[in-house]
Amino acid sequence: MTQDPFVAHRGLLFTVAYEMLGSAAEAEDVVQESWLRWADVDRARVRDPRSYLIRIVTRQTLNRLRTVSRRREEYVGEWLPEPLLTTPDVAEDVELAESVSIAMLTVLETLGPTERAVFVLREVFELSYGEIAEAVGKSAATVRQVARRAREHVAARRPRVSVSRAEQAVVVERFLTALRTGQVQELMEVMAPDVVLVTDGGGIVPAALAPIHGVEAVVPVLARANRVVAAFDTLPVWLNGEPAGRIEMDGEPSAISVVVEDGRVTRIYVVRNPLKLTQLDEPTELAR
Template sequence: MRTRGLAVEAHDPATESFVAHRNLLFTVAYEMLGSAADAEDVLQETWLRWVKVDLAEVADPRAYLVRITTRQALNRLRTASRRREAYVGPWLPEPLLTAPDVAEDAELAESVSMAMMLVLETLSPTERAVFVLREAFDVGYEEIAAAVGKTPAAVRQIAHRARRHVDARRPRAAVSPGQTRAVMESFRLALETGDLQGLLDVLAPETVLLTDGGGLRKAAVRPIVTADKVARFVAGRLAVRGGTMAFTFTTANGSPALLVHREGELDGVIAISVEDDRITGLYYVRNPEKLTRVASEIPLTRA
């Protein structure tokens, strides 16, 4: 087999363990970093360290691999945090085209949603690692402590602090994929018909629009807030004119989303967060460097 350009033996025990847990390791790294490209790099680094381990000394390969992945992701996250301070405009996670089974796992779908990933961005690197491992993957405190270099008692305190921080910012109630799709359908119809009132009807009064062009494509450099401002911005930039715009349903980050094509070329991905059948958060990723993982499904798992 080949791991990001590195040839490895197909039936080697180390390879078999790594391959068996690869999707889990990618999911851990992605939830910590919000970037599939960075997550892939972390897996490469994890592999290079894993093949040097004496497997006779490893009681639980899954736990050991998660520990290596967490440490590598933490190192990269600290560097990424500094890079994002210089990012042009709002930073959004890299959208992933996900399989239907991700949407069926409510906890996994929430943990990789755009809204939750943005909440995780407000945590410190260590808080994020602890929260992701504990809440999304149910890793024990002692194992998390070994991964992040803290005592179990300190990890418990960090987990409590991070959970309280996230709970204060996460959506108030879970919304089913069917509800999200129905709201997205109303949003798409309003775009396709140029119906400004239809847009206003589907947007919550204090809805927030974030557009991520990364300095490579035109995007709002600050969040746009309130239904009226968001509706006018969206109508001006995305409304269908002369057949130049097309909107296609997909599943991104475990939730219904739209692929946006402009004159036949992929222009971006739109994801939403919904409360009370209205859009409270609208996330439009246009940065072309973040649009490479929407052509084929990415397997994510908590197992």
């Protein structure tokens, strides 16, 4: 019996929606909405199910993006993407792993809805300009211009990471060990002088409301977190296709993701908002 194309491409469709939204919960809603629309489609008239399904998901995602964009403007503090527990094999597809990293999703958040959709569909999923034009409701010529602007925007802001996943894992483990043991000197050495710390508590749990810049300012914040709770532990995990960490503070989880350049941590993203920590127990399937 032939598998339904929607079922066959479900991991891909979730990944498309997640990359555009940065939220697993919102992406799941979009996939469910898209399934209902697919159920009403005359399959005999669909020449390319993959492209057709991506088009449905993109349209649903764009509708949702315009709504959540307004909500995020009112968000308390820094908004970070929802982290996903993933398996190490996601990192084998380097382009996919980079595109779903917390650092990249944070950059994509600075694009408008249409720019983000065009960038993701073109650069990550390699759709033609014609296919993207149908998905976003623009002409192919307009899509080309939007794609160029989006590429330039992302290139100017994306982390320039050149380390391998193995090298990153070593630095991440060193960083997590220093964090767990409260070794201030080791923390100073593993972080770059201009390191930036971004924390997301969503107004629900304590977190810095703005990014913290510079190792002299970041180290005391991290060291204090270790001291003020009775039980503090760190665990290396794979989040969004790269080595990262899970922090337990008095039994409450947080997710920590870092950017590593030249053997040192240059950016730290800590998600503490409990509403964004529902995907840390079972690996999420990502595909393209």
